Amino acid sequence: MPQQGAARRIVITGMGAVSAAGVGATPLWRAARDGVSCVRPLRSERPYVGRIKIAAQVPDFNPTTHIEAELLPYCDPFTQFSIVAADEALAQAGFERKQVGGPRTAVIIGTGIGGATTIDNNAYLEYKLDGRPDTLTVPRLIPSAAPTTLGMRYGAKGPTFALASACSSAAQAIGEAFEMLRAGRADRAIAGGAEACVINGSIRSWEALRVLTPDLCRPFSQKRNGMTLGEGAAVVILETLEGAQARGATPLCELAGYGTTSDAFDPLRADVEGPSRCMRLALESAGLEPGDVDYLNAHGTATYANDITESQAMRAVFGDAPPPVSSTKPVHGHALGASGGLELVVTISALRDQIAPPTINFLEPDPKCEVDAIPNVARQMPIRVALSNSFAFGGINATLAVRAMT
Template identity: 85%
Template sequence: MTTENSRRRVVITGMGAISAAGVGAAPLWAAARDGVSCIRPLQLARPYPGRIKIAAQIPNFDPAAYIKAEILPYCDEFTQYSIVAADEAVRQAGFSGKEIGGPRTAVIIGTGIGGAHTIDDNCHREYAEGGRPDTLSVPRLIPSAAPTTLGMRYGAKGPTFALASACSSATQAIGEAFEMLRAGRADRALAGGAEACVINASMRGWEGLRVLTPDLCRPFSAKRNGMTIGEGGAVFILETLEAALTRGATPLCELAGYGTTSDAFDPLRADVDGPARCMRMALESAGLEPGDVDYLNAHGTATYANDITESEAMRAVFGDRPPPVSSTKPIHGHALGASGGLELAVTISALRAGIAPPTINFLEPDPKCQVDPIPNEARKMPIRVALSNSFAFGGINGTLAVKAL
């Protein structure tokens, strides 16, 4: 890696999303900014006897309206979400068709599970109905289905792969694409995450962990009692600043830094040191100091222990007065491998609008979470630098830093 390449600045020129707020990055931002929860009664294809009856699912989504009939048989829901989000991002970046592709275009998509709906349907067909799996089951369920489908869709022939690190998947996918561009291994990338995990078996599994709320998700609040599972996807177009300006594009922001660490501590419990080192690494990568950060979009799951750990990690990095913090998971749910992408889309919109979204459903401060959670109402404020955190099971951490241009 040359010194010149190591200094290459990376920008985001397009972003797209599909979430419980609907199709598009704009509806997602409007819901986050206005504090409108998109968590609804659970809807599943088969009867569900579980205790939790809510989720953040995509409303009224018709994939045939966005994806050609000859492509759909190869696409599990998580791949469908990737396509819809990527198409929006590509359009916003100013590309058409396969113009964005070529040997210097990478595609990296994070997902925690991959084709969960296909797996669930096949298992039901096999064990409950005595039938045979769908012929295209394997190409539908593999996590690499999303990035390879996007690669074919846009003619992207650079490094292409899926990244699976549970709830840090999208953040790490974007971060690794960032490092790839900065190092000179690619000139542009489609990067993000997608997850379609609201199925019977998955809901039962999460219930078994006792981390789901039966009513309201309340990050950093007293009396919080868990998270809500969500689905969706978010994809971003990353380019070098030089390439973007050369073709006359207007960047949304600079993707300035990335940090990733491992706690190496526990399969489920988070640690303070790993997330703190991750945030410090992102700041160092961006050439920033803790005092430069105006806003932080937290992982903020609303589980009792994780919010305390993340609060302590923020105080370890920023001292007694961390920047204003919000968790938008009560809006779009915890979309597992897609969450970091949805939250980066919200963070970029907050940066551009100068509005920090609220942490809704907040009741009263928890003395063990000594942060400013922007409770219940959005806050208009200048935001020049923002961080977005994702911390996953197994202690896999990811943080992205964005800057206004």
């Protein structure tokens, strides 16, 4: 048993994704790198009368090609997405299905809502059709369905739980797994986030907040008018460097640091102090200085106030010259509880390929967002250290720091 509190280096040895770019981490990275928007006309199972007609939905997803028939009745789409992403991550890490498990393997999956599709379907059945809920409704809709299903699938018997902190859920899930491994409470972790909430009720609810764009998401740009709702999942495999080396695995990168804070300020509005302190904590956790950061994947929702606040927070940490920044939400949408995971996959890929992805749909700089937003075209550049930000309603902030292997 490792000594509690011992400083251990934590690495990521596998990653998987399901997103509006399709199934796989590679399609997600290619879309982000090449600036290809995966936002499409909204698909809805039932008539939809809302104003917003676009979303970043997973295209042509057939769960029967990825998941056993006997398991599917228990799985809401958010759990289906998490299974597919986790299977990919484990394969890349070089684990057989049950090989990764045991009492020293944790499973932590973040989600903003959980089984939203199941909730929506049963509400329609109850109130519109006066029908009877399916027997497996509750096992499908609970947020813990994703991590417990993964735990059973891989025989992981360590700490297993869902983490719900809105748009910071995936980043916090990965960060808390990192802290668990670093402290010696586990040796491996399956961590990430999943969301499948592009449904009528959810779209209308976000629309009521007036934060959704009817056309193009433009983070940090003049004339930005909101975000596009997305869905998907991203899962990474965390291990101690010692454990990865012992089994001959090749790490993708080091997960070097994690910071999380609360604004304790407002249910909807962001604050500068909370996000800036969060980034500082991630740097401190990693033993890094602000000048060490080469690239930052921003939360970047393209809502007017949030982009200004995040820009101010970055300048509070990095001074007058923050590192180059991009938001990839115009590509894969804002997938809420899954976003931090999808964006970490993009950030790790940027680190590995030495290419910073662009912020697409950019028109012209906003003087109130004084950052280098890598407008419209990817940038080949040295990247040894990168940050990924996730900031949520209620003021919950999370920042992950990744470093190239040395």
